[in-house]
Structure formats: C-alpha cells, structure tokens
Amino acid sequence: MTSKSPESGTQSGPKPRNTTLKLILAAIAMFGFGFALVPLYDVFCEYAGINGKTAGPVEKVEQWVDTSRTIKVQFITTNNDGMPWEFETLQEEVEVHPGAWTQVGFWAFNPTQEDMVGQAVPSVSPSEAAQYVQKTECFCFDQQKLKAGEGRNMPLIFSLDPDLPDHVRTVTMSYTLFDAGDFAE
Amino acid sequence: MTTATASHDDHGHHGPAKGIMRWVLTTNHKDIGTMYLWFSFTMLFIGGAMALIVRTELFQPGMQLIEPEFYNQMTTMHGLIMVFGAIMPAFVGLANWMVPLMIGAPDMALPRMNNWSFWILPFAFGMLLFTLFTDAGAPNFGWTFYAPLSTTYAPSSVTYFIFGVHMMGISSIMGAINIIVTILNLRAPGMTLMKMPLFVWTWFITAYLLVAVMPVLAGVVTMMLMDIHFGTSFFDAAGGGDPVLFQHVFWFFGHPEVYIMILPAFGIVSQIIPTFARKPLFGYASMVYATSSIAFLSFIVWAHHMFTVGMPLQAELFFMYATMLIAIPTGVKVFNWVSTMFRGSMTFETPMLFALAFVVLFTIGGFSGLMLAIAPADFQYHDTYFVVAHFHYVLVPGALFGIIAGVYYWLPKWTGNYFSEKLGKFHFWMSFIGVNVTFFPMHFIGLAGMPRRIPDYALQFADFNAIATVGAFIFGLSQLIFLFLLIKTIRGGEKATDQVWEGAEGLEWTIPSPAPYHTFLNHHTLSKVKYINLNDLKITRVRYPVRT
Numbered sequence: 001m002t003s004k005s006p007e008s009g010t011q012s013g014p015k016p017r018n019t020t021l022k023l024i025l026a027a028i029a030m031f032g033f034g035f036a037l038v039p040l041y042d043v044f045c046e047y048a049g050i051n052g053k054t055a056g057p058v059e060k061v062e063q064w065v066d067t068s069r070t071i072k073v074q075f076i077t078t079n080n081d082g083m084p085w086e087f088e089t090l091q092e093e094v095e096v097h098p099g100a101w102t103q104v105g106f107w108a109f110n111p112t113q114e115d116m117v118g119q120a121v122p123s124v125s126p127s128e129a130a131q132y133v134q135k136t137e138c139f140c141f142d143q144q145k146l147k148a149g150e151g152r153n154m155p156l157i158f159s160l161d162p163d164l165p166d167h168v169r170t171v172t173m174s175y176t177l178f179d180a181g182d183f184a185e
Numbered sequence: 186m187t188t189a190t191a192s193h194d195d196h197g198h199h200g201p202a203k204g205i206m207r208w209v210l211t212t213n214h215k216d217i218g219t220m221y222l223w224f225s226f227t228m229l230f231i232g233g234a235m236a237l238i239v240r241t242e243l244f245q246p247g248m249q250l251i252e253p254e255f256y257n258q259m260t261t262m263h264g265l266i267m268v269f270g271a272i273m274p275a276f277v278g279l280a281n282w283m284v285p286l287m288i289g290a291p292d293m294a295l296p297r298m299n300n301w302s303f304w305i306l307p308f309a310f311g312m313l314l315f316t317l318f319t320d321a322g323a324p325n326f327g328w329t330f331y332a333p334l335s336t337t338y339a340p341s342s343v344t345y346f347i348f349g350v351h352m353m354g355i356s357s358i359m360g361a362i363n364i365i366v367t368i369l370n371l372r373a374p375g376m377t378l379m380k381m382p383l384f385v386w387t388w389f390i391t392a393y394l395l396v397a398v399m400p401v402l403a404g405v406v407t408m409m410l411m412d413i414h415f416g417t418s419f420f421d422a423a424g425g426g427d428p429v430l431f432q433h434v435f436w437f438f439g440h441p442e443v444y445i446m447i448l449p450a451f452g453i454v455s456q457i458i459p460t461f462a463r464k465p466l467f468g469y470a471s472m473v474y475a476t477s478s479i480a481f482l483s484f485i486v487w488a489h490h491m492f493t494v495g496m497p498l499q500a501e502l503f504f505m506y507a508t509m510l511i512a513i514p515t516g517v518k519v520f521n522w523v524s525t526m527f528r529g530s531m532t533f534e535t536p537m538l539f540a541l542a543f544v545v546l547f548t549i550g551g552f553s554g555l556m557l558a559i560a561p562a563d564f565q566y567h568d569t570y571f572v573v574a575h576f577h578y579v580l581v582p583g584a585l586f587g588i589i590a591g592v593y594y595w596l597p598k599w600t601g602n603y604f605s606e607k608l609g610k611f612h613f614w615m616s617f618i619g620v621n622v623t624f625f626p627m628h629f630i631g632l633a634g635m636p637r638r639i640p641d642y643a644l645q646f647a648d649f650n651a652i653a654t655v656g657a658f659i660f661g662l663s664q665l666i667f668l669f670l671l672i673k674t675i676r677g678g679e680k681a682t683d684q685v686w687e688g689a690e691g692l693e694w695t696i697p698s699p700a701p702y703h704t705f706l707n708h709h710t711l712s713k714v715k716y717i718n719l720n721d722l723k724i725t726r727v728r729y730p731v732r733t
Contacts, residue, residue, distance in 0.1 A: 037430075
C-alpha cells in the first residue's frame with residue numbers, strides 16, 4: 001500500500017491489494033469454518049454412529065424379534081456436579097431380545113425448596129451400539145420440570161435393532177442429569 | 186525498549202525520527218522487527234519467572250510456597266505467555282527483520298498494518314497479565330483451556346483472557362498476511378520461489394497455517410464467550426452442547442499451531458548449518474516439499490491429543506498412522522541437515538552450536554512425540570510428565586534454541602558489531618546443560634506415572650523433581666547472560682564485516698553492517714541471483730538514498 005513503488009523490484013505477479021484481500025477473506029472464512037465445525041461434528045458423529053449419542057424419537061413399529069439372542073441392557077444414572085435431585089433407575093438391568101419393545105422406568109425427585117429444570121443426557125456404551133438403540137419415548141428427549149419437593153416416574157420405551165452386531169452382548173445406557181435452569185425452554 | 190532506541194540513534198542523517206514517537210509511529214520493518222524481538226524477550230522473562238515459581242513449588246513434595254489455586258494460574262499463564270507472547274512474536278520479529286532483506290524488498294508490503302499488528306500485542310498481554318492482580322485471579326484452566334473448566338467453572342477473569350486471545354489472534358493473522366503479501370509481491374527480480382532462502386520458505390508456509398487456524402482459535406474462544414455470557418451451549422451438555430467438541434475445535438487449531446512454532450525454526454537452522462559447514466544446503470527442494478508436507482499433515486492429526494476421550498477404534502488408528510507419517514518429512518529434514526554437515530568445513534561459532542543443539546534435541550523431542558503417537562501407549566503417557574518433557578523438548582531446545590540461534594546469526598548484521606564469542610559460548614553451554622537437566626528427568630517421572638498440572642506429588646518422584654528444578658534455575662538464569670550479551674553487543678564491539686560470517690550466502694549479507702535504515706530502495710538488477718551462490722549476485726552494494 002505505502003510501499004515505495006513499482007521501482008522496488010516487483011516482479012509481475014499478483015497485485016498486493018488482491019493478495020491482501022484474498023487472505024483477509026480466507027481468514028474470515030476460516031473463522032466461519034470454526035463455527036461450521038459445530039454442526040459438522042454432530043453430522044459426523046451421527047453418520048459414523050459414534051459419540052454414544054442416541055437418536056431422537058422413532059415411530060413404534062412392530063419388527064422382527066430376534067429371539068435367538070438375549071442382550072443384557074444395563075442402566076446407569078449419574079448426577080452432574082451440583083445437581084441436587086434424586087435420580088435413580090427403577091431396574092438396574094433387563095434382558096431383551098433385539099427387536100422387542102421394552103419399557104423401563106426412572107425416578108426423579110427434587111428435594112430442594114425451588115422449582116427446577118433438569119435435562120438428562122444419554123450415552124450408550126459400547127458406542128458402536130448407539131445407532132442400534134431405538135427409543136419411542138424417553139425422558140431425555142425433553143427437559144424435566146419438577147416443582148420444589150416434587151417427584152416423578154419417568155418412562156423409557158426402547159428396543160434394540162435386530163441388526164445389532166453379534167459380538168455385542170451387553171449394552172449400557174447411561175443418563176447424566178444436568179441442572180438446565182439456564183436453558184429452560 | 187530504551188536500549189533498542191539507543192542502538193539505532195547512530196544511523197545519523199538518513200535514520201529514523203527521534204524520540205519515543207519513532208517507535209509508536211514507525212512503519213519500518215527493521216524497527217518493528219526490533220520491537221517484536223524485545224517484546225518477546227520480555228515475555229520470555231515473565232513466562233520464565235512463572236515457570237521458576239512452578240519449579241520452586243515442585244522442588245519438594247508437599248505444599249510449601251504457593252497455594253494450589255495460584256499454582257494453576259502460574260502453569261496456565263506460563264503456557265499462554267510462552268506460546269503466544271514469546272515464541273510466536275519472536276518469529277514474527279525475525280521475519281520482519283529478515284524476510285525483506287532476504288528477498289530484496291524495501292520493506293514489508295503492508296507497513297502500516299505491520300505497525301498495528303505489533304502494537305496490539307502489548308495491550309493483549311497487558312490485559313492478560315492484569316488479571317493476575319484482580320480478585321478473581323488469572324486464568325487457571327491450563328493453556329489448553331478445555332471447556333467446561335474454562336466456561337462453567339472459570340474465574341470471572343476468563344473474559345479478559347478471551348479478549349486477549351482475540352487481540353493476539355488478530356495480530357498474528359495480520360502479521361501472517363503481511364508476510365505472505367510481501368513474499369508474493371516484493372521479491373527482487375530473479376528471486377523465484379525456488380530460489381528463496383529456506384527461512385523465507387518456512388515462514389511463507391507458516392503464514393498460511395496462521396491464516397488458516399488462528400481464526401479457528403478466535404472462533405473457539407468466541408463460542409466460550411457466548412456460552413459464558415449469552416446463554417448458548419456450545420460446550421454445555423445441559424443445553425445440548427458437547428465438551429468433547431471443544432477439544433476437537435481447539436486441537437484443530439492447536440496442532441497446526443505447534444508447527445507454526447517450529448517451522449520457522451527449521452528455516453533458521455537451514456540458514457545457519459550451510460553457513461558454518463561451508464557447503465550449500467543439502468536437498469533444498471526436498472526441504473521445501475518436506476515443510477509443505479508437514480504443514481498439510483498438521484491439519485489431519487489433531488485428535489492424537491485426545492486419544493483418551495473415547496474415540497472409535499478406526500479414528501484412533503487413523504490419527505495414529507497420520508501422526509506417524511509426519512516423522513517421514515521431519516526425518517527428511519534432519520537427514521538433510523546432517524548431510525549438509527557431512528564432510529563440510531565446520532566451525533562452531535555460537536549460532537552453529539545452538540543450531541546443532543537444535544538438531545539433536547529437537548530430534549529427541551520428535552522421538553518422544555512418536556512414542557506419544559502410538560495410541561495404545563498414549564493411554565499410559567496421557568497427561569503425565571512424559572508429555573511435558575516431550576513438548577518442552579520441541580519448544581525449548583527446539584523453537585527457542587532456533588530463535589536464539591537466529592538472533593546470534595543475524596545480530597552482527599543488525600547491530601554492526603560482533604558479539605563476544607566467549608560470552609555466547611558460555612550462554613550456550615549453560616543453556617544446553619540447563620535445558621537437559623530440567624527436562625530430561627521429566628521423561629522418567631512421566632513414565633513412572635507422575636501426572637502433569639499438579640502442585641504436589643508422591644514421594645517417589647521427589648529426586649527427579651529436585652534435579653529438574655535445579656536445571657530450571659540454571660537455564661533461567663543463563664538467559665540473563667544472553668540479555669547482558671545483547672546489550673553489550675548493541676552498545677559496541679568489534680565491527681562486523683558486511684558478510685559477517687565467512688560462509689554466509691544470500692542477499693542479507695550483501696548490505697552493510699549494521700543494516701541501514703532503508704535497504705533495497707532503488708532500482709537494481711538481481712536477475713541472476715542464485716540463492717546458493719553469492720558470486721552470482723549482480724549487486725554487492727546498493728546506494729541508500731534518503732527517503733523523502
């Protein structure tokens with residue numbers, strides 16, 4: 001820009017102004033790319049069936065039940081740091097045939113003096129099993145609002161896709177409960 | 186800064202303006218390079234003092250000197266200041282000084298932006314350092330600032346940290362753009378890309394890395410800012426976000442960042458070794474391609490920093506093999522440096538000593554990196570002192586020794602005076618011994634299971650920690666020798682010749698020592714410049730008219 005001129009030995013090639021503008025645009029584009037990584041991450045995880053995330057609600061369809069196999073499904077509940085609710089599974093494990101619909105229950109109780117909002121975040125282990133977990137109803141789909149001193153039984157209706165790989169004998173479904181007061185809908 | 190001012194006053198009639206405003210308003214690449222270098226040197230001492238506080242606390246097991254909270258602030262600030270305040274600005278300073286001189290350009294292409302990109306830095310780091318004096322204390326979540334530790338659980342000073350990172354990011358991006366535009370547009374006639382000195386080449390590639398990833402860093406701290414203040418939940422699982430996402434975005438920046446901190450050092454060493462081996466660089470073209478390959482690979486290996494987050498096996502394998510692939514172009518470089526020295530007429534002046542130490546010690550750091558790249562083994566090494574040993578080996582005797590070697594190499598050109606070889610060698614040996622005594626034992630305590638980022642540790646690690654602390658003080662204090670040497674050389678000394686070093690080749694050695702305030706201003710022919718052969722230069726002296 002303020003450089004002294006053509007005589008300074010410029011060789012033919014791109015003009016400084018053009019190069020500068022292109023690079024500034026590239027930097028802005030990369031700033032955008034940083035944000036684009038957020039949805040890309042979810043898309044990639046869903047595509048690859050990783051991260052242990054389960055999909056949203058599915059239509060309940062009667063499907064072929066693979067009675068030749070029995071899968072042990074375990075349930076774990078965890079309270080995130082600072083979440084005062086009681087949060088328990090009503091059954092530690094169930095044995096299911098892939099394809100069969102099963103209902104289980106969870107219990108949440110708000111022992112505090114305040115109305116609160118909780119959000120359970122699911123995770124499946126082994127993570128390769130996550131994409132075979134189908135849920136028609138799950139308390140984790142929505143925020144749970146509990147008034148002070150209120151308790152609630154929360155259902156989960158799920159099945160395992162019969163395509164579940166043979167070597168998976170045990171599936172652990174873990175739910176972590178967060179205080180979602182800041183994100184109340 | 187006052188010493189630097191004094192050093193430049195003797196340029197007389199065609200020199201710069203007088204007084205402090207010269208430094209505030211300057212658009213001269215040499216002035217700005219000087220300011221960058223003094224700034225980064227200051228940051229080196231501040232960050233180094235923090236490291237010594239950390240090492241003092243770790244001298245013995247148990248808590249004796251500082252509170253754990255303050256310890257966390259010290260490790261965090263040490264990392265941030267060394268990475269963004271010492272290493273990166275030092276490289277930009279060297280680029281400002283040397284790139285125009287090496288390609289025959291009168292100045293950087295965007296001199297006003299150059300001034301701006303420097304002057305942002307003191308404010309960015311002022312803001313970061315000032316958090317130390319607030320009630321909340323400085324950032325304490327590690328230099329990698331993983332969310333949600335840096336969002337939900339952060340001290341309120343995190344917002345200053347975020348704006349500080351924004352500012353230093355803008356500074357780096359502007360500096361990088363300036364370097365690319367200068368290299369693409371202001372090369373002297375005949376200075377084709379494949380004749381450029383390797384320092385210019387490595388900086389050229391580094392600048393592209395900076396343009397590509399510093400905005401991603403700015404993006405990730407912006408997401409943190411929004412999570413903290415605007416109710417979004419990028420990284421908060423309660424609102425549908427994902428903390429692991431933070432690590433992916435951060436390391437997408439973070440891995441190219443480690444090459445940003447080493448590639449220019451590769452370039453410096455590739456200038457110095459041919460000079461003191463008195464042989465042309467072996468495998469010039471392969472050096473360029475190796476550097477480019479490393480830069481490309483740096484974008485697809487980021488998740489090797491997070492092998493333990495629970496990635497699927499295929500991803501672990503991909504990132505493991507991609508990481509190991511980097512050893513190939515890096516090996517090409519080390520091979521070329523060694524081959525350059527092979528049967529050369531070597532002498533061991535201070536810059537060469539630092540360059541040789543760089544080759545040996547950086548290779549050690551590279552090998553421990555290969556060990557860490559092995560995913561199944563990384564579960565053992567992860568977050569231990571082995572990692573600390575690894576990255577300090579590539580950053581201290583790697584990047585920092587590269588910078589120091591460059592400073593010694595070009596100091597006579599900058600100041601017009603030779604430095605005291607005796608003092609330089611003293612500095613070298615103290616640094617070399619200090620750095621190894623500090624960081625080598627960390628390999629052992631890391632393999633034995635000592636976790637990083639803790640202010641206290643189990644008794645069995647006591648001896649090696651004590652040794653490391655002694656080494657840290659040797660290394661830290663020996664940098665005062667360097668400071669003394671720099672001031673002494675700026676103030677006077679044996680007059681340097683224009684070529685400075687007997688075996689030195691390249692455009693920067695054709696101008697007088699000290700380098701005049703303005704260089705390569707007038708029309709000249711460099712049509713037959715060959716990078717490796719000084720005798721082919723058509724000009725050996727350029728007239729330096731007063732800039733009007």
